[in-house]
């Protein structure tokens with residue numbers, strides 16, 4: 001099989017996939033990796049500030065849909081909704097908060113008290129939002145990617161095969177090409193298909209803000225001839241390794257987001273792009289009001305972790321897009 005299919009099965013096989021088993025602690029201190037959400041509630045509170053501003057800027061509509069992609073275990077939903085209630089009960093009351101997952105059954109796992117406040121959806125076509133927001137934290141990096149390997153002056157697609165009950169690499173023919181000079185041994189990922197991923201959401205959310213926060217690079221940096229091993233990596237027990245065949249379904253597999261391709265794909269779907277900010281700048285801007293409201297020392301420590309260039313602040317970026325005639329409500333636009 002192609003590496004793409006292998007990665008898809010490792011992460012999303014309905015029974016054995018890494019993200020299909022709700023009892024496996026994935027994004028948490030006890031699990032395999034941390035995300036901005038697992039740092040603590042501050043990330044959700046700051047996103048509530050961002051979306052509150054968009055809501056106000058667009059006339060405080062009474063019917064306002066927020067769709068979180070990759071809702072995982074509901075932690076971000078819980079933090080966001082608590083933040084929204086603190087900010088303005090009228091805002092909280094106007095929210096229709098929806099969650100989606102690759103396997104929505106995973107969300108049957110979310111806590112009882114959250115169940116009354118969120119709607120789990122299988123497809124955005126179930127929704128008919130007048131105006132709203134779609135957002136995702138660390139979801140695009142969890143989309144399967146193809147792998148390519150340079151050998152004897154040409155590209156092969158990387159495949160996976162079983163020999164004597166062992167997983168092994170395989171070489172498959174490909175039409176993949178990259179402009180530039182690449183040495184034998186160079187390995188890289190093909191970009192995930194952001195356009196097909198985004199399309200159903202863009203079709204439903206025609207007057208909306210889209211926010212994607214993730215680690216990633218622009219195309220030039222991703223395919224730089226010196227980046228000889230690509231960005232694909234595995235996370236297990238808070239350690240990184242580069243052996244994706246070792247623990248199928250038992251470790252996270254992830255690759256950097258190609259922000260150039262994401263922007264192009266979003267534009268092809270008619271979305272308006274805005275300058276991409278690193279998480280440090282983005283959250284500092286979102287937190288300017290919150291910082292004046294005497295956050296606790298514990299919350300300040302979370303904020304520092306989220307914006308620190310050596311933690312989440314420097315490697316993560318926030319990409320925003322809008323659809324339709326909405327006012328973005330961010331900085332000057």
Ligand SMILES: C[S@@+](CC[C@H](N)C(=O)[O-])C[C@H]1O[C@@H](n2cnc3c(N)ncnc32)[C@H](O)[C@@H]1O
Pocket residue numbers: 019027035036037038069070071072076100101102103136137138139142143
């Ligand atoms: C790295 S985890 C991030 C979880 C959470 N958003 C956070 O920041 O802690 C990636 C999540 O995206 C989900 N996911 C992957 N593809 C998806 C899709 N097409 N639609 C919705 N969720 C998806 C995975 O199942 C997983 O829960």
